[in-house]
Amino acid sequence: MDDDELPALLRRAGDAVADALGPLVDWGPSGARDGQYRSDVVADAAVRDVLEGAGVGVLSEESGTHRLDAARVVVVDPLDGSTNASRRLAWFATSLCVVDDQGPLVAHVRNLVTGRRYEARRGGGATVDGAPLRPSGCDRLDEALVGLSGLPPRHLGWAQFRALGAVALDLCAVADGTLDAFADCSVDAHGVWDYLGALLVCREAGVPVVDAHDRELVTLDHAARRTPVAAATPALLDELLAARRTFGAPPPLS
Structure with missing residues (x-):
């Protein structure tokens, strides 16, 4: 093939x-x-x-x-x-x-x-x-509609949020402009299968996607867990990442 x-x-x-x-x-x-x-x-x-x-x-x-x-x-x-x-x-x-x-x-x-x-x-x-696909172009967190997975300890500065319950679709919703951003607020809850298809969709649509803790998102390790964050624009991603990194760091590697 x-x-x-x-x-x-x-x-x-x-x-x-x-x-x-x-x-x-x-x-x-x-x-x-x-x-x-x-x-x-x-x-x-x-x-x-x-x-x-x-x-x-x-x-x-x-x-x-x-x-x-x-x-x-x-x-x-x-x-x-x-x-x-x-x-x-x-x-x-x-x-x-x-x-x-x-x-x-x-x-x-x-x-x-x-x-x-x-x-x-x-x-x-x-x-x-x-x-x-056409992302929203939003570049301010205080104007953004943000999709969440997991519960943050406090309001992170968004205009509104939605917790929809399917990471692949949540990320694709950023790519198509339905959401302005997505933040995983859990600690290492998601395997590569949860986000990888949507990651390519986002990146090809011009939407940056990163791990909240600077780890490589592309892996073929079934046991690996990551914390994806995505946003319609680099400026919005920077602001959302700064807020996300104030809590929930993963445990150190043993």
């Missing part, structure tokens, strides 16, 4: 998840581990059925790693926002990102409620349903 075939592969995977979840009746806990829902398991199986035989490695939140030595590895969150899905809160997605030896190459984030597709290719821009 060459690089030009990868966007279609990711679209098929996203479609497979939507098809698999459509008839699902039991959206409750899987019983296999804390925090996992039956929908996570069903979504993961659907993605793996599409990716198997495509000649790619896989890093999935739900089923771990397979062939990380492959030239291209697909980082998968089969169902980002599964708690939302279990409560019928209409904000959850499938996120996929192909990584090669230069980093993120192709990304696909599909809103499983609306069907909207955020897609990006390294050096090729980012789109939503085929239309170019």
Whole structure:
């Protein structure tokens, strides 16, 4: 499979998840581990059925790693926002990102409620349903609508905030101008599958995304956790980062 075939592969995977979840009746806990829902398991199986035989490695939140030595590895969150899905809160997605030896190459984030597709290719821009993405251009925190994950200890200076519950979609909402910024206010709660597809979407749309503690966001370590922060403009990112860095530093490495 060459690089030009990868966007279609990711679209098929996203479609497979939507098809698999459509008839699902039991959206409750899987019983296999804390925090996992039956929908996570069903979504993961659907993605793996599409990716198997495509000649790619896989890093999935739900089923771990397979062939990380492959030239291209697909980082998968089969169902980002599964708690939302279990409560019928209409904000959850499938996120996929192909990584090669230069980093993120192709990304696909599909809103499983609306069907909207955020897609990006390294050096090729980012789109939503085929239309170019346009961030808001907001450059002041006191004028910004900020998406949050986790609870900060105090007001950080925004005009308004929203806690929506699906990091991939939250970040894509910064890329399309729905939100002005996003801040993870938890401490190392997010794996690479949560944000990597949306990271490429954001960067190709001109939205800077960084880790709050200056760590590399692109990793194929399943155990790694990061704290992503994004903003429509560099000026807004600087202001939001300064506020975010006043609390919640990660523990030192042992």
